Amino acid sequence: MTETLTEAQPLSFEEALERYEPVMGFEVHVELNTATKMFSSAPNAFGDEPNTNVNEVCLGLPGTLPVVNGKAVESAIRLGLALNCQIAPYCRFARKQYFYPDTPKNWQTSQYDEPIAFDGHLDVELDDGEIFRVEIERAHMEEDAGKLTHAGTSGRIQGAEYSLVDYNRSGVPLIEIVTKPITGAGERAPEIARAYVSAIRDIVKALDISDARMERGNVRCDANVSLMPKGSSRFGTRSETKNVNSMRAVEHAVHYEIRRHAGILAAGGSIVQETRHWQETTRTTSSGRPKSDADDYRYFPEPDLVPVTVTEEWVAALRAELPEPPAERRRRLRQSWGYTDAEFRDVIAAGLLDAIEETVEQGAAPAVARKWWMGEISRLANARDTEPAELGVSPATIVELNGLIEQGRINDKIARQVLEHHVDGEGSPAEIVAARGLEVVSDDGALTAAVEKAMAENPDVVEKVAAGKLKAIGALIGPVMKETRGQADAGKVREIVLQKLGIEG
């Protein structure tokens, strides 16, 4: 047998797409935010001391038995419905058997040929608003493995002297969502990859079934890529890039794999069916292990767990309580608020859709809500190195603050100060205004005196106004503000000036 070429210089992305059509597939693992694990009552919590969120079940001790977390099953059904899937009226768990030290029983309890949800689709929205439909093969329930730390010189699995195992994550509920092969993506394949993972994240957040924090591994993506020559409909050999854990990385990984495959194929080589690892620093993938006949998982129905049956009534009840799909919700809000596309994109990017929606629901005009959240609140959050939504400003506070402005009791500048004092914990806007004596000066005596003083000190301005250049009044407002320490109402100042000069406003 002659040596087959399995490595070559990657082609440019453009050249790759001139010659080949990419086919993608995704396996996304979503960690649920249940209080307990999938099959045991140990807590599902992140970041604690190793091996303290475990009991005898999580450690796979002799004699232990699993019991299904009912809430996790409900989460799986809700996610299935949100992905437009069929829900299986009857399904079972299965043991997927392989030896690995992070897997305490040396099998993973999963689902095999009877997933709880199957045959769905998800419409993902691309940057230019185009919709691309991704077909969903299945969504099934399973458990997470423990966490391995490799000790030794490299800190990586290769060359490690030994490894340490923490089973805190062992048994955390997972839902694995598997797509059907995605064809017809062409040059937009990397963008579709990112948009798909982003859409899954949005959905699980909207369903409130996962914290969906990719940096913590709450949402993990395995990306399969293969190429077929233009005009062909026969899928090529695929590679599977494991655990690509940011949306940007998913996009880059698909981009790179298309180029890598194309380079090998164009040079007459062939693709090795293997798992690959994403390298964030070089934005490339590296070879993992080849798929072999050792991958004989010997699945069989889990005898220690009884089957799950889902009635039509149960499905109907869960369907009735589903939140609006995130994509639909965004379309609706954009239309009703009248933001420009750019404004709306910025709001989403800032993660302030929920905050603004709630502020509007409580009575603020959409433009006002956007002004506060995207403006002063974001500025304050930035200065304090936190997220706007985590600053502790409630939509009701914004509505109250804006009301004070509309009533003429404070002006914009004072309002910004009030907001900062509120964030510092000084109370509600009205309380702060009262306590700090920030209400605008509207009593005529003090204000009139300030206006008279300003007019006396600026005769040239008074002259211009008297000559009919009403815009010049602005030059008097500054000195009046100074005199009243900012608490004057600009409209009132104008009124008094005009009155003094006998001009009809």
Next chain:
Amino acid sequence: MSEISRADVEHLAKLAHIAMTDAELEKMTSELGVIVDSVKQVQEAAGADVPATSHPLPLTNVFREDVVGHVFTAEESLANAPDAEDSRFKVPAILDGE
């Protein structure tokens, strides 16, 4: 004779993570052959239209409330560990990354 070869048994031993000597493989191959031949009759008796039974009693939907129960301290978790370090189980190097 049986359809189980020595190579099959070698592969099965690898799947099951049991190290076996040549002599053990030989013995296991012949014993397994006899057993497999004797259980083969089930294939003929099991008609295509017969449903499989995975659970002897027909229970369904046994669920647990999502309420946190007891946990172990790290010390308790590691009490029986053959080797441990930093509150974690210690294992020799892993060659084969999943």
Next chain:
Amino acid sequence: MRPMLRTHGSKFRPSWMGSEKKMTTTPAELVRLTAAQMAAKLRAGEITAVELTQAHLDRIAAVDGTINAFLHVSAEEALETAAEVDKIRAAGGTGAQALHPLAGVPIAVKDLIVTKGQPTTAGSKMLQGWMSPYDATVVEKIRAAKLPILGKTNLDEFAMGSSTEHSAYGPTRNPWDTGRIPGGSGGGSAAAVAAFEAPLALGTDTGGSIRQPGAVTGTVGTKPTYGSVSRYGAIAMASSLDQIGPVARTVEDAALLHELIGGHDPKDSTSLPEEVPAFSEHARNHQLTGLRIGIIKQLQGEGYQAGVLARFQEALEALRSAGAEIVEVDCPSFDYALGAYYLIMPSEASSNLARYDGVRYGTRVLPEEGPLTIERVMGATRAAGFGEEVKRRIILGTYALSAGYYDAYYGSAQKIRTLIQRDFEAAFEQADVLISPTAPTVAFPLGAKLDDPLAMYLNDIATIPANLAGVPGISVPGGLSYDENEQGLPVGIQFLAPAREDARVYHAAGALEKLLQTDAEPLWAQIPELAETAGAASSSVVEGAN
């Protein structure tokens, strides 16, 4: 035809039987009482729990060097529990009234069932020294009811065997003839009860591991309906077949223990939701008129020893003359039960035993040469930690589940399971309970079948169908076998009932037990007196040994 019951061979006749009026009971007499009698004497204040427990500990010290029923004896803990019971009883009032009827009656636990504070080995080197940090649900119940736990009993490694010869800690011997096996896998529990080392014991039954030892040691053992007793804390062999059950010398005692350990457990998903019926009342109901008893055509004749069949026929006669209606039922799929069992059981076992890899607990063995990788450490650990029979079943199960063979083997076996359930359903239309010999042979000599796995597997031919279908079964003594080779060894009679109808097996077995007694003497009264070796305690029975 020989008489139904013979008293020869009985070198020991308990004095309480002959002289009821005697007020004090010697330790030798105490251990020969039934659990129900012990409980009654405790309640009446005639004996204390400490006396009773000490009598059993003394008996263990005297005879277990010969029998090797116990892998671990927990004298201190047992006496503490007994003292607690005595204290509560002495204080009287509501505390004493709230005591469980079996409080203070000692019990032995098969070493496949996990216990806090006592080692659990599963009869394997793999778990040597392992201390469970939790109690099995049945152990929690026993502790709550304050039965002193005498210790952990021997078994075939991970319950894989029919003779207890596959224990990594040496075989257990049959008290009827110490050159013979006590059955398996629960030979330790059965022998302990037969040798008067314990009045009660817990067993587990995957293919007959309670009933077949019961049969060959002349004791009673029940495999409850699947899900009747929680499996939480029973080290799994084959999850869909395993069931914990009671081991005792009388049907009533077994029923009393079943009542205590049965019932729903939220920690076991396959646990039945029902309340536990009063099995002991059924065990005391000896009225047989109108009870339809079905003989299973497939479980008699060829392969069964003549002596076994003779006792079986006598049992049928006795039942018939007491008013039962004997019918014959046809269960054609039972012919495939053994084949299906030897596919399902090893498949599930190969999976359940995957966790023993030297990472989290138990033995870790390093390879003698070559690089030190986790894969090679796992391979070496499992090679050294498991015995031959366990490895045989793991490899067989791995084969039956592997890609390309699943449908032919595991899949087909699960279909046979459906057919066997259907056979049972049809049979229970014609009969209230079914009857068969429990095992095809009496106890065979140690070593006789050790090199022939297939011959060993045949021991379970009559007990396996119940496990595959999940229905309850009991083995009750049917007298002693006498044929040209085997002289005076116990024969077991098995009753089977529909799932959730465990009460019926207690009824039928209780009635048969009564019918077969002559001069009010139970079969176990004929157990030969064992030599009480003074130095016996030095072997395996010392507290904390092994």
